[in-house]
Amino acid sequence: MNITVNAKPHELSAQTLDKALLQLGYTSSAIATAVNGQFIARTARSQTRLTDGDRLEILTPMQGG
Known part of the structure; x- marks a missing residue:
């Protein structure tokens, strides 16, 4: 299936x-996820089904100052 991950197409x-x-x-479990603009908790990821055309956002913590 084709989905968009952080604004880039992926199959x-x-x-x-x-x-x-x-x-x-x-x-890493230290990430935040959203599908089609909706936050998805870590505990719900295994029940969250993806479909063709979905938009997935993945945020990872950054260090720095």
């Missing part, structure tokens, strides 16, 4: 958000 085989994160290489 994924994963059907759920947790599997998509693994496929994209996000292994």
Whole structure:
């Protein structure tokens, strides 16, 4: 399926958000996710199904000052 991840197109085989994160290489639990503008809690990622055309935003913490 084709989805947009952080404003870039991706083709994924994963059907759920947790599997998509693994496929994209996000292994840390310290991230925030949103699908189509809706925040998705870490505990809900395995139940969040993705469909063709979805927009996924992934935010990771940054260090610096």
